[in-house]
Amino acid sequence: MFQAYDEALHWIHSRLRLGIKPGLKRMEWMMERLEHPEKKIKTIHIGGTNGKGSTVTFLRSILQEAGLKVGTFTSPYFEHFNERISINGRPINDQDLILLTNKIKPLADELEETELGGPTEFEVITAMSFYYFAYIQPVDLAIYEVGLGGRFDSTNIIEPAISIITSIGLDHTNILGETYEEIAFEKAGIIKRNTPILTGVKQENAYEVIREKAMDNDAELYRLGEQIQIENHHSTENGEKFTIKTHLGTVEDVEISMFGKHQTENASLAVMAAQLLKMSDESIFQGLKKAYWPGRFDLISSNPLIIMDGAHNEEGMETLVAELRKRYKERKIKVIFAALGDKKLNNMIRKIDLIAEEITFVDFDYPRAAKAEDLYALSSITQKRIANDWKQAVLEELRAIKSNELLVVTGSLYFLSDAKPFIQQHIFDKGFISKNK
Structure with missing residues (x-):
């Protein structure tokens, strides 16, 4: 049993030796042993090449402004490891991380002896987050950021209320494929049956892959530039100002402190998700204004x-x-x-x-x-x-x-x-x- 935070963190990081092991079998095995905490949480799933973290932040800030207790699972951390598992923007405390490590380590040791092999660092942290949000600090909703790809990412055992694919780019091509279509296929793996899917994907060939996956799963598809419109955008000294229009309503003259046109796009995806969750215009406006994500311009x-x-x-x-x-x-x-x-x-x-x-x-x-x-x-x-x-x-x-x-x-x-x-x-x-x- 770990008594100190540094010991627990060292064990977590020691899992890096296992590298990246795509697949869901190890996660499913651990969830079964933990009595399926992932099924006890309302979730939103966000994948994509770029923009995931910013979209998580915009949406979390909106939901928090509406009075919800919002869990987030993100990677990588920026200043402190505990940021990866947070509630309302506050990282998990050291004692709870120790508790979670002591809960997951015996399962990891047992799994190591099976044909599935031991869980990776990312799988271990993902399992910890599910247990935390379900049993230790129950949340109203948890937003999960995909680690790599989507189809075989350890977060992809959830059945979310909404799925979002922000963008497609040629990243991690050694794992996800060399073309936009191949990468889109992996990202589209987070699309679930009868679950709304929002996307900012611009390449038509990649979008077509997502559209076909959505059709196969009877998932309502909302695309930036079509069902989600950005109007009257202009940059300010402190960020961006613009209007967002969807079939669910128009939110005028919103302001964000993150710089760049791409951040207006990430914010717009978050707004559409918030509208689907029936958040008020005031929560959307104030949530966007207060959102801050380090390391992005x-x-x-x-x-x-x-x-x-x-x-x-x-x-x-x-x-x-x-x-x-x-x-x-x-x-x-x-x-x-x-x-x-x-x-x-x-x-x-x-x-x-x-x-x-x-x-x-x-x-x-x-x-x-x-x-x-x-x-x-x-x-x-x-x-x-x-x-x-x-x-x-x-x-x-x-x-x-x-x-x-x-x-x-x-x-x-x-x-x-x-x-x-x-x-x-x-x-x-x-x-x-x-x-x-």
């Missing part, structure tokens, strides 16, 4: 100007570059970049090269992290460097930044989860710059 400081963005794949990087061009075309952009080695890095770095004055490539302590030297070799600009100590690189850039420059820290969300608290605690507290957030 996150303004860390305005003087000097520092932005963090978890552009961890090609589509995410394309969105980041477009937003930087729109908002900061007069600034010289300096970039600190780290990534996971299993991404399509050449296209990502090619996009950064187009807008960066200078790039510092770094590596960080994570099993799948790419080497700074490998990232450096993919860049074509002349003003670039390698820094194996990312903390030192951050300090150097902050000391050197000028008033006409912008520092962008981007790439893997796992990297940003280390970098943001480092900047806040080790730089702001020491008086290098004034804290903005």
